[in-house]
Amino acid sequence: MYSLYYSPGAASLVVHWLLIELGVPHELRLVDTQAKQQKSAEYLALNPNGVVPTLIDGGTPLYEAAALVLHLADRHADAGFAPQPGDAQRGAYLQWMLNLANTLQSPLRLWWYPQDIDESLADAVRDGARRKIEATWDRLDAHLAANGPYLLGERLSAADFYLAMLMRWTRSMPRPGHEWPHLAALAQRMKARPSFRTLYEREGLTEWA
Template identity: 75%
Template sequence: MYRLYYAPGAASLVVHWLLIEMGQPHALQRVDMDARQQKSAEYLALNPNGTVPTLIADGRPLYEAAALVLYLADRHAEAGLAPAVGDPQRGEYCQWLLNLANTVQSPMRLWWYPQDLHGLPEDAVREAARRRVEAAWERLDAHLAARGPYLLGERVSAVDFYLVMLMRWTRKMPRPGDAWPHLGALAGRMKARPSFAALYEREGLSEWR
């Protein structure tokens, strides 16, 4: 059984969501981010980056949300959420996973935590992050318009779960991700899945239903 170290709504959300969607037994260990529990010696021994998520699998800690998405979807191939190695869509699947991590999640973190760039005006950092995220949404919406309704066309995959988590993070930005029509439609379909309702109940979330 897996053990997931998580914080409600954080990057652990996609890992938790996939575990529920796949029906994989797991235990939850909440990390108190306000108390900076993620920086404790005990936690850093599991995840030296001091972030969530951390997933204990086969007794060993694994971390990085995008890597865990890839790992779980491959390990539980019976769930049908990842093209197999050799599948013509495998390259596109890997492309989207890394694209989302680099072009959306990375600047999104700076929008939430502009102080991470020490010495730079926080308003300027946040504005630059906003422009990068919105440019990514434009590209993704155009892709879905041409080749949707999911990132891999008619085939829902783990990258769609990841994308929806990132859209949720933009809910307080001037123009949230689901304001783009095709992204909003994808988000609506994904949020209609029973696993999403279970996820919200277990994490005690209410915003952006």
């Protein structure tokens, strides 16, 4: 059975969502980030980065949200959320997963935590992050317009779950991701899944429902 160290709405959300979708046994271990529990010696022994998520698989702690998404989708290949090696769409799938991690998740973290760069320059850091994020939304929306409705066309993949989580993170930004029409359509499809409702109930979330 998997054990997921999580905090509601954090990067652990997509891992939790996939565990629900896959229907595999798992337990949740809440990390109180307000109390800095993720910086405790006990947690750092599992994840030296001091962030969530951490997934325990067979007694081994694993971390990095994108890596956990890739791991689960491959580990449970019968669910069809990851093109397997040899599949013509495998390269595009890996491309999108890493693109989302690098071009969206990284600047989104700076939007929420500009002090990671320089607290005295918080406004400038946020502005730079916003411009990078909005440029990425432009490209993604154009891709979905030409090749959608999902990142891999008609094929739903784990990358779409990841993209939906990152859109949720922009809900308080000046121009959230769901204001782009084709991204909005993808968001609505993902939020209509029964697993999304279960996820929100378990994590006690209400925003962006």
